[in-house]
Amino acid sequence: MKNAPPKRDRNRRPASEKPSRPHPPNPDRAKRDRRDDDATPTGRRVKPRVTSAEHRPDAIVKEVWKPGTMLYPVPIVMVTSASREGKPNIASVAWAGTVCSDPPMISISLRKATLSHGLILASREFVVNVPSVRQVQWADYCGVVSGRTVDKFEATGLTPHPAQTVAAPLILECPINIECAVKKILELGSHTLFLAEVSAVQVTRDLIDASGRLALEKAGLAAYVHGDYVALDKKLGFFGFSVQRKKSGYGSVARRAPSRAGKKRF
Numbered sequence: 001m002k003n004a005p006p007k008r009d010r011n012r013r014p015a016s017e018k019p020s021r022p023h024p025p026n027p028d029r030a031k032r033d034r035r036d037d038d039a040t041p042t043g044r045r046v047k048p049r050v051t052s053a054e055h056r057p058d059a060i061v062k063e064v065w066k067p068g069t070m071l072y073p074v075p076i077v078m079v080t081s082a083s084r085e086g087k088p089n090i091a092s093v094a095w096a097g098t099v100c101s102d103p104p105m106i107s108i109s110l111r112k113a114t115l116s117h118g119l120i121l122a123s124r125e126f127v128v129n130v131p132s133v134r135q136v137q138w139a140d141y142c143g144v145v146s147g148r149t150v151d152k153f154e155a156t157g158l159t160p161h162p163a164q165t166v167a168a169p170l171i172l173e174c175p176i177n178i179e180c181a182v183k184k185i186l187e188l189g190s191h192t193l194f195l196a197e198v199s200a201v202q203v204t205r206d207l208i209d210a211s212g213r214l215a216l217e218k219a220g221l222a223a224y225v226h227g228d229y230v231a232l233d234k235k236l237g238f239f240g241f242s243v244q245r246k247k248s249g250y251g252s253v254a255r256r257a258p259s260r261a262g263k264k265r266f
């Protein structure tokens, strides 16, 4: 269903609101008003990357769709779990997210029909393995076959590696492995939400640079966008860059976001 918005003209006011004494048009003011959407909460203006349609907001038409899961991009992760007898399994999960900083907590949502659902319900633990672009084909594979019929570690050749705090193994090849202990289980409908506290994190040492910084930009991470896997290899900025002043010209002050010093961001 299309809903064509009324044409907007920021500079036009109804006749009743017009001042009795007409002001001459102020081109600077008009230019400033046009750029209001680009202002950050601090009032500083940033240069957005826009498509040609976005240069003309009055040309953008919205369509109202029925409710659906349309929050993209999302991470694609490979969740490992294990049976009581120690048989490991891998399932791909896109409905995963960080939900708390302190304590660090993660959620994953699984359909009841998956083998992983039963394994995690019984063991109350799992590992979230973040694949790089090199493991994306295996992430896809582990999302289309079930551990009920296939040993996915054997089929993919991925290496099970002991975790520190949980019985389920992690996937050695994945650059980041997040060990989790389930704290709450919520039945939502099609999916069960497992809310879990992070009990340990393992990262591939090659990604830690000489200063001890985790250089995740070297990991070749990927995201899942509406049915497609995409590589995240283009940096657009860093936390706080929109409010950082450039060191240019007389009187300007370099204002660094405190988070750049490695402090907690959220």
Ligand SMILES: Cc1cc2nc3c(=O)[nH]c(=O)nc-3n(C[C@H](O)[C@H](O)[C@H](O)COP(=O)(O)O)c2cc1C
Pocket: 076, 089, 090, 091, 092, 093, 094, 095, 096, 109, 110, 111, 113, 114, 115, 116, 117, 139, 140, 142, 143, 144, 145, 146, 147, 148, 191, 224
């Ligand atoms: C990209 C992708 C994302 C997926 N995300 C989820 C998810 O968030 N939750 C879920 O229950 N299944 C998800 N699946 C499907 C499961 O991974 C799939 O049912 C898998 O076979 C379960 O494995 P298991 O039966 O061995 O546990 C996803 C599959 C793919 C390919």
